[in-house]
Amino acid sequence: MIKVLVVEDMHVVRAGLxxxxxxxxxxxxxxxxxxxxxALEAVGRTVPDVALLDIDLPGMDGIELAGELGRRVPGCRTVMLTALDRPGHVGRAFDAGASGYLLKSVSPARLAAAVRAVAAGGRVVEPPELAHDTGAPTPLTSREAEVLGLAATGATAQEIAGDLFLGVGTVRNRLSSAVGKLHARGLVDAIRIARRQGWI
Structure with a gap:
């Protein structure tokens, strides 16, 4: 029996899955x-074989969650089930340790087949052409992407500094560096570019 954990913030969608x-x-x-x-509370209690994760979750996103689940329960393989088909998301998901990436337009039969394939040690991308569209490599460091991602939620430099135990100056420097690397007109433009590319 393949034990599955389903993480999806939309109640109707989660109930359907x-x-x-x-x-x-x-x-x-x-x-x-x-x-x-x-999810993190449940995974230790149930030790699932496969975690089916939405990317766009409140708080920690599904890609970060995939990495954390892999650290906590190495035997739990993750499948991203999302509406996000932007360049960069597929690559980020697999870099975080995901074994599958499916769009929510996938058929029920293909979803079940993907869960079985991943549980057996396979890797699945649906539709298959997404496997070739991982996007341009991000110019941002992981720290720059982290602070830019928090800024995208509306957090101020002071709030980000408090969350990450950094100095406010360090946060501002990383945001400024991200804006420069993305050739953006400002912070809002940098967030837009990074989101479009799937880098945050």
Whole structure:
């Protein structure tokens, strides 16, 4: 039996996924959650074989969550199920340790097949052409992407500094560096560019 964790912040979508996967032979949904906090609480308790994650989650996004799940439960493989088909997201997901990347337009049969394939050690991208569209490599360091991602949520430099235990000057320097590297007109433009490319 393949044990699955479903993490999706939209209740109706999550309920549909749970019902769909729960009706598949050899698959059991052992936990579900709306955000990373719920997922991290559930994973230690249920030790799933596969985690099905949305990328656009409140707080920690699904790609970061994939990396954290891999560290906490190395045997748990992750599949991203998302509407985001922008360049960069596929590459970021696999860099974080994901084993699958599927768009939400995937058929129920393909979703179940992907869960089985990933549980067996495979790697799945659906539609397949996404595997060749990982986007341009990001010019941002992981720290620059981190502070830019927090700025994108509306956090101020002071709030980011507090969250990351950094000096305000360090945060401002990293934001300024990100703006420069992206050849952006300002912070808002840098966020727009990075989001469009899937770098944050």
């Amino acid at each position: 749970v019902a769909l996967l729960g009706g598949q032979f050899g698959i059991e949904v052992v936990a579900q959650g709306a955000d990373a906090e719920a």
